[in-house]
Amino acid sequence: xxxxxxxxxxxxxxxxxxxxxxxxxxxxxxxxxxxxxxxxxxxxxxxxxxxxxxxxxxxxxxxxxxxxxxxxxxxxxxxxxxxxxxxxxxxxxxxxxxxxxxxxxxxxxxxxxxxxxxxxxxxxxxxxxxxxxxxxxxxxxxxxxxxxxxxxxxxxxxxxxxxxxxxxxxxxxxxxxxxxxxxxxxxxxxxxxxxxxxxxxxxx
Amino acid sequence: xxxxxxxxxxxxxxxxxxxxxxxxxxxxxxxxxxxxxxxxxxxxxxxxxxxxxxxxxxxxxxxxxxxxxxxxxxxxxxxxxxxxxxxxxxxxxxxxxxxxxxxxxxxxxxxxxxxxxxxxxxxxxxxxxxxxxxxxxxxxxxxxxxxxxxxxxxxxxxxxxxxxxxxxxxxxxxxxxxxxxxxxxxxxxxxxxxxxxxxxxxxx
Numbered sequence: 001x002x003x004x005x006x007x008x009x010x011x012x013x014x015x016x017x018x019x020x021x022x023x024x025x026x027x028x029x030x031x032x033x034x035x036x037x038x039x040x041x042x043x044x045x046x047x048x049x050x051x052x053x054x055x056x057x058x059x060x061x062x063x064x065x066x067x068x069x070x071x072x073x074x075x076x077x078x079x080x081x082x083x084x085x086x087x088x089x090x091x092x093x094x095x096x097x098x099x100x101x102x103x104x105x106x107x108x109x110x111x112x113x114x115x116x117x118x119x120x121x122x123x124x125x126x127x128x129x130x131x132x133x134x135x136x137x138x139x140x141x142x143x144x145x146x147x148x149x150x151x152x153x154x155x156x157x158x159x160x161x162x163x164x165x166x167x168x169x170x171x172x173x174x175x176x177x178x179x180x181x182x183x184x185x186x187x188x189x190x191x192x193x194x195x196x197x198x199x200x201x202x203x204x
Numbered sequence: 205x206x207x208x209x210x211x212x213x214x215x216x217x218x219x220x221x222x223x224x225x226x227x228x229x230x231x232x233x234x235x236x237x238x239x240x241x242x243x244x245x246x247x248x249x250x251x252x253x254x255x256x257x258x259x260x261x262x263x264x265x266x267x268x269x270x271x272x273x274x275x276x277x278x279x280x281x282x283x284x285x286x287x288x289x290x291x292x293x294x295x296x297x298x299x300x301x302x303x304x305x306x307x308x309x310x311x312x313x314x315x316x317x318x319x320x321x322x323x324x325x326x327x328x329x330x331x332x333x334x335x336x337x338x339x340x341x342x343x344x345x346x347x348x349x350x351x352x353x354x355x356x357x358x359x360x361x362x363x364x365x366x367x368x369x370x371x372x373x374x375x376x377x378x379x380x381x382x383x384x385x386x387x388x389x390x391x392x393x394x395x396x397x398x399x400x401x402x403x404x405x406x407x408x
Contacts, residue, residue, distance in 0.1 A: 036239030
C-alpha cells in the first residue's frame with residue numbers, strides 16, 4: 001500500500017478480515033481498474049480464498065461500494081467540519097480547501113478509485129454516493145453564497161466557482177504521488193491561497 | 205459516440221478503417237477501461253474481424269498509444285497557439301484557458317482515457333506522452349513567469365499555480381457531460397476569468 005490514508009478510512013469497528021479485503025480491493029482496482037479485477041485477485045491479495053471473501057462481501061461491486069461510500073462520507077465530514085469551524089466564510093473556505101486538498105493528496109489511491117469508478121457502482125450505491133457528492137458541492141456553494149452576501153467574496157458565477165473549487169481538490173488524486181515536491185499539508189495551504197483569490201476574497 | 209471532438213482528432217490522412225478502429229477503441233476503453241477491453245471488443249465495435257484489426261494495429265496498446273499521442277499533441281498545439289496569439293501574458297493565458305477547457309469539455313471521452321490510462325501505455329509511448337505533457341506544463345509556466353516579470357501577474361508559487369491551471373482544465377473531462385448546463389465555450393470563458401484572478405492578474 002502506497003497510501004497512508006487508506007488505513008485511516010476503515011477504523012476499528014470492522015473485522016481485521018474485512019479491512020484486509022478493503023485494502024486488497026483498493027490495491028487491485030488501482031492497478032487494473034475495477035472491470036479487469038476479479039474477486040480471486042482481491043482474495044489472493046488479501047491472503048484469503050475466494051470463498052473466504054464471500055463471507056464478508058457478496059461481490060467485488062460490494063467492495064467498491066463500501067470503498068466509495070466511506071471515501072465520500074469521509075470527505076463530506078471534513079467539508080462540514082470546515083463549515084462548522086468558523087462563522088467567517090473566508091476562514092471556512094480556507095479550512096475546507098486545506099483539508100479537502102490534503103485528503104486527496106494523502107489518500108490519492110482511494111481518491112482515484114472513488115472518483116473514476118462511479119459508473120461501475122450498483123444503482124442503489126450510485127444513488128447514495130451521488131447524494132453525498134451533492135451535499136459536498138452544496139456545502140461549498142453555501143460558503144461561497146454566504147461570503148458573497150457578506151461582501152467577503154466577489155464571484156460572478158457561484159455554481160461554476162463551486163465546481164472549480166471541488167474539481168481542483170479532486171484532481172489532486174489523479175496527479176499527486178509520494179514523489180511530489182509538496183507535502184499534502186503544504187499543497188493544501190497553497191491551494192487555499194489560490195482558491196481565495198479565485199473567489200475574490202477580501203483579505204484572502 | 206457521445207463526443208464530437210473525437211472525429212476531429214483523426215483527420216483525413218488516416219484510412220477510414222483506421223479511424224473506425226480508433227473511434228471503436230475510444231468507445232470501448234471509455235465503457236470498460238483499458239484492461240477489461242479485448243481487441244475482439246474493439247474489432248466488433250468497429251464492425252471488423254480481429255484479423256482485420258491486426259492489419260492496422262498490432263495490439264490494443266498500440267491503439268491506446270495512438271489515441272494518447274494524438275490527444276496530447278492536439279492539446280499541446282492549442283496551448284502553443286495560445287502563447288503565439290499575443291505578446292501579452294494576460295491575453296495568452298486567457299486564450300490558453302479558454303481553449304484548453306473547451307477541448308476537455310468537448311472531447312471529454314477522449315480526455316478521460318488520455319489522462320486516466322497513462323500507466324497502461326507501453327514504455328516508449330509513455331515516454332513520448334510524458335514529454336508532450338512536460339511541454340504543455342512548461343508553456344503554462346512560461347506564460348506565468350513572463351506575466352510575473354512584466355508585473356501583470358502576482359503569483360506566490362509559480363509551479364503550483366501552473367499545476368492548478370492545467371489540473372482545472374484536465375479535470376473538466378472527468379465531470380463534463382453533454383447534460384452540463386454550460387457549453388464548452390462558455391465554461392472556457394468562465395474558467396479563464398477564475399484563472400486570471402488566481403494569478404492575481406492586473407485588469408483580469
